[in-house]
Amino acid sequence: MLNITLPDGKKLTFEKKVSGIKIAEKISKSLAKDALVMEVDGILKDLSFEINNDCSVKILTSKDKDGLDTIRHDTAHILAMAVQELFPGTQVTIGPTIENGFYYDFSRKDPFTENDLNKIEKKMSEIVDRDEPTYREVWDRDKAISHFKKIGENYKSEIIKDIPKGEEVSIYFHGKWHDLCRGPHLTSTGKIGKYFKLTKVAGAYWRGDSNNEMLQRIYGTSWSTQKQLDDYLKRIEEAEKRDHRKLGKEMDLFHFREESPGAVFWHEKGWNLFQKLISYMRAKQDEAGYKEINTPEVLDRSLWEKSGHWEKFGANMYTSTTPDEKIFAIKPMNCPGCVQVFNQGLKSYRDLPLKMSEFGKVHRYEPSGALHGLLRVRAFTQDDAHIFCTEEQITEECLSVTNLILEIYKDLGFENVILKYSDRPDLRVGDDNVWDKSEKALLEAIKASKLEYTINKGEGAFYGPKIEFVLRDAIGRDWQCGTLQVDLNLPGRLGATFIDKDGSKKIPVMLHRALFGSLERFIGILIENYAGKLPFWISPLQTVVIPVSSDFDSYAKEVNKEIKKKGISSIVDLKNHNLNYKIREHSLSKIPILLICGKKEVDSNTVTIRRLDSNKLENMDLNLFLKNHSALNKANSK
RNA sequence: GCCCUUGUAGCUCAGCUGGUAGAGCAAUUGAUUUGUAAUCAAUAGGUCCGCGGUUCGAAUCCGUGCGGGGGCACCA
Numbered sequence: 048m049l050n051i052t053l054p055d056g057k058k059l060t061f062e063k064k065v066s067g068i069k070i071a072e073k074i075s076k077s078l079a080k081d082a083l084v085m086e087v088d089g090i091l092k093d094l095s096f097e098i099n100n101d102c103s104v105k106i107l108t109s110k111d112k113d114g115l116d117t118i119r120h121d122t123a124h125i126l127a128m129a130v131q132e133l134f135p136g137t138q139v140t141i142g143p144t145i146e147n148g149f150y151y152d153f154s155r156k157d158p159f160t161e162n163d164l165n166k167i168e169k170k171m172s173e174i175v176d177r178d179e180p181t182y183r184e185v186w187d188r189d190k191a192i193s194h195f196k197k198i199g200e201n202y203k204s205e206i207i208k209d210i211p212k213g214e215e216v217s218i219y220f221h222g223k224w225h226d227l228c229r230g231p232h233l234t235s236t237g238k239i240g241k242y243f244k245l246t247k248v249a250g251a252y253w254r255g256d257s258n259n260e261m262l263q264r265i266y267g268t269s270w271s272t273q274k275q276l277d278d279y280l281k282r283i284e285e286a287e288k289r290d291h292r293k294l295g296k297e298m299d300l301f302h303f304r305e306e307s308p309g310a311v312f313w314h315e316k317g318w319n320l321f322q323k324l325i326s327y328m329r330a331k332q333d334e335a336g337y338k339e340i341n342t343p344e345v346l347d348r349s350l351w352e353k354s355g356h357w358e359k360f361g362a363n364m365y366t367s368t369t370p371d372e373k374i375f376a377i378k379p380m381n382c383p384g385c386v387q388v389f390n391q392g393l394k395s396y397r398d399l400p401l402k403m404s405e406f407g408k409v410h411r412y413e414p415s416g417a418l419h420g421l422l423r424v425r426a427f428t429q430d431d432a433h434i435f436c437t438e439e440q441i442t443e444e445c446l447s448v449t450n451l452i453l454e455i456y457k458d459l460g461f462e463n464v465i466l467k468y469s470d471r472p473d474l475r476v477g478d479d480n481v482w483d484k485s486e487k488a489l490l491e492a493i494k495a496s497k498l499e500y501t502i503n504k505g506e507g508a509f510y511g512p513k514i515e516f517v518l519r520d521a522i523g524r525d526w527q528c529g530t531l532q533v534d535l536n537l538p539g540r541l542g543a544t545f546i547d548k549d550g551s552k553k554i555p556v557m558l559h560r561a562l563f564g565s566l567e568r569f570i571g572i573l574i575e576n577y578a579g580k581l582p583f584w585i586s587p588l589q590t591v592v593i594p595v596s597s598d599f600d601s602y603a604k605e606v607n608k609e610i611k612k613k614g615i616s617s618i619v620d621l622k623n624h625n626l627n628y629k630i631r632e633h634s635l636s637k638i639p640i641l642l643i644c645g646k647k648e649v650d651s652n653t654v655t656i657r658r659l660d661s662n663k664l665e666n667m668d669l670n671l672f673l674k675n676h677s678a679l680n681k682a683n684s685k
Numbered sequence: 686g687c688c689c690u691u692g693u694a695g696c697u698c699a700g701c702u703g704g705u706a707g708a709g710c711a712a713u714u715g716a717u718u719u720g721u722a723a724u725c726a727a728u729a730g731g732u733c734c735g736c737g738g739u740u741c742g743a744a745u746c747c748g749u750g751c752g753g754g755g756g757c758a759c760c761a
Contacts, residue, residue, distance in 0.1 A: 150756095158688080158689060158690095159689085160689090160690095161690085247689095247755060247756070248688090248689060248690090248755085248756085249688070249689070249755060249756030249757065250687065250688025250689060250756065250757055250758095251688080251756070251757045251758090252687075252688090252757055252758065255757075255758075256758080257686075257687070257757075257758040257759080261687060261688050261757075262688090262757095263688075263689080264688090264756070264757080266755095266756080292753095292754095296696080297696095303752090303753085304752085305734080305751065305752045305753090306752095308751090308752070308753095363759095363760090409761090411760085411761085413759075413760070414686050414687095414758080414759060414760090415686070415752095416686065416687070416688095416756085416757080416758080416759085417686090417758085417759060417760065418753095419754095422761090423760070423761080424761090427761070429761075506760095515761085527760085527761070528761075529761090530761070561761070563761090564761040565761045567761090568761060569761095593721095595718090595719070595720050595721095596718040596719050596720090597718060597719090598718070623717085623718085624719090624723090624724085625717090625718080625719045625720095625723090625724065626719060626720060626721060627719085627720090627721065627722060627723070627724090628719095628722085628723055628724080629721095629722095630721050630722050631721095631722035631723055632722085632723085633722095634722060635722080641721085643720070643721070645720055646720090647720085655720085655721085657721065662721075662722095664720095664721070
């Protein structure tokens, strides 16, 4: 007698051992039809797995995350199967599921082309139609290794060698084709359906290590209904429409060019946005007790040697040799310069915490393949600050930084923030007991903030552990922005001291923090988050005044003048185009407010407001408009 | 940096298997004076990313360099 407990607490009894399929059938016909895999005492199993003792069972369908994941995993297998049928001699490696889909890495001489993807998709459909039964076998480890070697699957035999001793080596068959796999899988190839699509080919290193050979990765997506697939493809399309590189061009904000890859040429409007963010930030930092400073962009090599950058960060640094053959580095970080400012004059414990902010432009030589619009550049402006404090002050200062960051993100429309904590990397400066202290202090601050956090082992900066602030945008994508680092190393290396209560010289702790991280990146994120439709107060061009015909040019000019007087950025469009044309043009360039002026407006000293993306027109007294909208600007940049 | 892919007018793109380039929009000029997402017409506009090669002849084929895109690796 077997007792199976279902998720709702109901119990089923069976005479002898029983498979998941049988259990599902006993629950309901429709469930048996939809069943994909099952959870036995919380562990995922094939439906064909035969249960031999009392346990709890949950039958999973495509509505469960693990159910859909299994569909994707099966699709990855079928992809590999199709590839090997079409291109004999191709070796398979790994094929996991990822968010929204899956990939499979292959080793093959000739590259896969876009056209090959179509062929492969067709072959995959065929395999689904063949509805080949799937079953699992457990093999002896040595047998498995020699088998895969014999059939030329060297990567697979490598993988088997690395499976921990205690684990079973399971082989899944789909008809005759088979693959080493942990499972679970659906009962046959027909079960996955045809709601998949191969999306792209890409290179990927074997085992993710750039010292290894490069494999060919095929990405795909897979769903349980046609609608889900269509919705997903549509989401991708929508995300592409928000691409800041495309919008940046359309909105005339910035451009890139060959002469300086990864460096931004800001146009008038983009620079205006940039400056608006800075003045907003200045106001916030001023309120929070920061003192703004500025330090040189080019500094002698000796300073970078002292700080440790020359050795630990040298691969990312631009250097410059002057005619007198001195070597300088273009700063990749602001910290050493800031410490030099701290070092001027004697500092007392009464000066701490001392918070110095700097909008510092830094240059980092990033690998060419890493560059990506504004989101990954070689020259960027950090909204940086360094807080010099005592060890006792670390937690409190970290907390106040965290609060400031959250407040600022909120003002700009991001409420969803998570933290990533990174501890000591392999490449680092300083003693381990110093690291112990720094890590402990930072972790304490995170805990005190009560925010959700994840831990990234070994990913801290070379001088100290860090927190990264990751925000989630309007369409669910995560972006790494702000950062907070505890540093017990650099101040000592660069000779920073303060006089403590007892009259002795002590080395201060330095906290590095950036709020947006990089102004450039943050602007890219803002554009994508708002799909270019920035909030009024940071819009670089806030209003365009449009006369209905040239008869009203002078009134329109007058309105424009009044608006500009109130600190609202505005232009008047007197071009020889009709109203429709102008509305279309300025709407496409994402101007938040268009002000239409015709006979009616002139007669009543009003403007008609047309807001971006709204057909609702609003006629308003000009003075009231000026009052309301200049207040909107002031509210955020005091 | 590595793999794949790509580079034609200010922008978006045509240009098949080699015969020195085209469209729409934008620009300029003229007409039109417009009430909520493209008024009409004319004109002008290009070392086809750079360099080298194959060829009688290269935007097109080959090599190479530099950019862009998608990934990997690296990262704010």
